[in-house]
Amino acid sequence: MFGYVAPVLSVLTDEQKQRYRSVYCGVCHALKSRHGQSGRLSLSNDMTFLALLLSSLYEPDTTQASARCGIHPVKKHPFCSSSMIDYAADMNALLFYWKCEDQRMDDHSLVGKTGETLFRKAAKKVRTQWPAQSVAVEQALSELWKEEKKTIPDPDRLCNLSGEMLGAVFVPKPDDMWAPILRSVGNSLGRFIYWMDAWEDYDADHRKRRFNPLDVYHDRPDYEDFCKETLELLIAEAANSFEILPLEQDLDLLRNVMYSGVWQRYTLITEKKQKQRKEDAHAE
Amino acid sequence: MPNDPFAVLGLNSSATEDEIKSAYRKLAKKYHPDLNPGDKAAEEKMREVNEAYTRALQIKKTGKDPYQNPYSSSGSSGASGYYNPFGGSYGGYGSSQGSYGQGSYGGNGGQGGDPFGDFGFGFDPFSAFFGGQQGGYQQQTRYRTRNYSNPELKTAENHVLANRYHDAITQLNRVPTHDADWHALYARADMGLGNRISALDHARAAVRMAPNDPDFQALLNTIESGRQAYRQARSSGYDFRSAICSNPCLTCIVANMFCNCCLGGCGRYGMFC
Numbered sequence: 430m431f432g433y434v435a436p437v438l439s440v441l442t443d444e445q446k447q448r449y450r451s452v453y454c455g456v457c458h459a460l461k462s463r464h465g466q467s468g469r470l471s472l473s474n475d476m477t478f479l480a481l482l483l484s485s486l487y488e489p490d491t492t493q494a495s496a497r498c499g500i501h502p503v504k505k506h507p508f509c510s511s512s513m514i515d516y517a518a519d520m521n522a523l524l525f526y527w528k529c530e531d532q533r534m535d536d537h538s539l540v541g542k543t544g545e546t547l548f549r550k551a552a553k554k555v556r557t558q559w560p561a562q563s564v565a566v567e568q569a570l571s572e573l574w575k576e577e578k579k580t581i582p583d584p585d586r587l588c589n590l591s592g593e594m595l596g597a598v599f600v601p602k603p604d605d606m607w608a609p610i611l612r613s614v615g616n617s618l619g620r621f622i623y624w625m626d627a628w629e630d631y632d633a634d635h636r637k638r639r640f641n642p643l644d645v646y647h648d649r650p651d652y653e654d655f656c657k658e659t660l661e662l663l664i665a666e667a668a669n670s671f672e673i674l675p676l677e678q679d680l681d682l683l684r685n686v687m688y689s690g691v692w693q694r695y696t697l698i699t700e701k702k703q704k705q706r707k708e709d710a711h712a713e
Numbered sequence: 714m715p716n717d718p719f720a721v722l723g724l725n726s727s728a729t730e731d732e733i734k735s736a737y738r739k740l741a742k743k744y745h746p747d748l749n750p751g752d753k754a755a756e757e758k759m760r761e762v763n764e765a766y767t768r769a770l771q772i773k774k775t776g777k778d779p780y781q782n783p784y785s786s787s788g789s790s791g792a793s794g795y796y797n798p799f800g801g802s803y804g805g806y807g808s809s810q811g812s813y814g815q816g817s818y819g820g821n822g823g824q825g826g827d828p829f830g831d832f833g834f835g836f837d838p839f840s841a842f843f844g845g846q847q848g849g850y851q852q853q854t855r856y857r858t859r860n861y862s863n864p865e866l867k868t869a870e871n872h873v874l875a876n877r878y879h880d881a882i883t884q885l886n887r888v889p890t891h892d893a894d895w896h897a898l899y900a901r902a903d904m905g906l907g908n909r910i911s912a913l914d915h916a917r918a919a920v921r922m923a924p925n926d927p928d929f930q931a932l933l934n935t936i937e938s939g940r941q942a943y944r945q946a947r948s949s950g951y952d953f954r955s956a957i958c959s960n961p962c963l964t965c966i967v968a969n970m971f972c973n974c975c976l977g978g979c980g981r982y983g984m985f986c
Contacts, residue, residue, distance in 0.1 A: 584910055584911075585903070585906075585907075585908035585909065585910050585911050586908075588909070588910065589907060589908075606763075620909070624910075655914070658913070658940070659909075659910050659913065661940045661943060661944070662909055662910075662913055662936075662937070662939065662940045663909065664943065665939040665940045665942065665943030665944075666909075666939050668943050668946065669939050669942060669943070672730065672774075672946075673770065674734075675734040675737045675738050675741070675766065676734060677731075677734060677735050677738055680731065680734075688943075688946060688947050689947075
């Protein structure tokens with residue numbers, strides 16, 4: 430359930446691209462320094478967004494450096510470091526661990542098993558440093574797994590649980606005055622991501638007779654419209670809360686993600702589906 | 714009476730939302746208690762700035778000044794409810810010393826297991842920000858009590874009005890005929906529980922069955938208000954799609970360039986890697 434929260438790169442200015450990249454690389458470096466070389470495997474755009482959002486809100490002391498790494502052995506790449514980037518990296522490792530665990534339980538996949546083994550230590554470390562976030566993620570996930578096993582699962586409940594999971598991850602300081610708004614952004618984003626992931630995976634899940642929360646809705650004539658409108662409803666909430674935060678730094682970049690970036694996958698898949706439909710009609 | 718929130722921020726009322734945010738940040742950096750330990754005057758000023766920020770932003774968003782139009786559910790608490798979120802210390806900006814827990818923020822919303830379900834769901838997220846609100850439920854006051862042909866629906870409505878949403882749903886599930894009233898009540902119970910998807914679905918069904926009923930339309934509008942605002946924001950300049958539409962493949966390639974690491978074989982999580 431990751432990867433939807435990324436900017437539309439093609440419309441960014443060079444400066445914005447560089448900025449995004451330096452935070453992305455920053456999270457990667459933080460992963461390495463905090464969770465070892467393998468920590469880097471978990472790197473995601475979603476937590477880069479979190480790093481950007483939290484950096485913009487709290488404006489922590491940030492240092493700039495540049496370095497070569499395994500993926501960029503020739504050219505040095507600039508990267509940022511700060512307490513918020515470290516936090517995002519920790520959350521990245523935590524979520525990745527649970528994603529692997531989920532995958533392993535779902536289809537006993539080797540990838541899931543490997544990831545789970547590699548990140549067990551990291552998850553433990555994050556748990557001691559960020560107990561509130563870790564416990565919230567664990568609780569929401571165990572509920573989610575229970576709910577998915579029910580004969581008639583409740584899509585709203587599943588969405589809300591995913592929301593709770595990301596909501597907790599979005600709050601580095603639970604006592605802070607912005608905590609409720611940040612949590613609300615994370616909550617809504619979590620719900621949106623869950624629905625988007627279910628929508629994207631529907632066909633594959635159906636083929637493999639795997640659970641999918643949209644089973645309940647799939648036979649309706651307005652299924653596609655219903656999904657799109659639901660997605661809009663969910664992301665709108667995230668955007669509304671996001672706009673309450675007094676952000677200045679990287680605001681355009683963040684809005685790019687919030688208003689357009691989150692729709693990239695949707696557009697891509699819709700086009701694919703339409704093409705497929707045309708081909709099917711043609712074959713008949 | 715409170716000052717003009719725009720004046721407190723050094724702006725006039727034509728300032729944009731982003732200008733409000735920027736002005737707020739400048740003042741917050743100046744008066745933040747972490748930078749002025751023990752300075753009562755700075756603390757008072759910070760409180761004033763916080764209040765001005767939330768008010769100014771809400772005036773921009775809704776056209777209404779929350780101070781002049783306190784939410785009905787704040788009731789007697791009135792202005793003090795409004796000040797509540799800033800009643801304690803200021804927490805943020807490099808310190809996590811805030812003296813109030815998250816509970817003091819609109820903490821009464823969590824009937825349905827999702828304490829934050831009240832944020833922005835079918836109503837302005839700001840009301841939760843102000844604290845002391847009843848979350849999504851206050852909207853219930855907007856609906857007129859209807860005359861139900863079926864007394865069982867009346868019972869369900871009473872549950873909804875008393876915030877007993879689970880009871881309302883149990884009651885509704887017992888009713889065999891699903892007319893527009895039934896769907897509308899279901900939507901209201903769902904809203905109370907933070908069930909966005911089901912609420913939208915039922916509200917739409919109600920409108921479909923009784924297209925000319927203003928109550929059902931109002932209910933649907935409440936649920937969809939955030940969505941409309943989002944669409945508006947996109948169409949008025951926050952939309953960065955333009956280039957991707959003309960050439961999605963290019964975007965895909967560039968996006969992949971960002972994909973540094975991959976565990977391999979993560980088909981289910983395509984963009985993840």
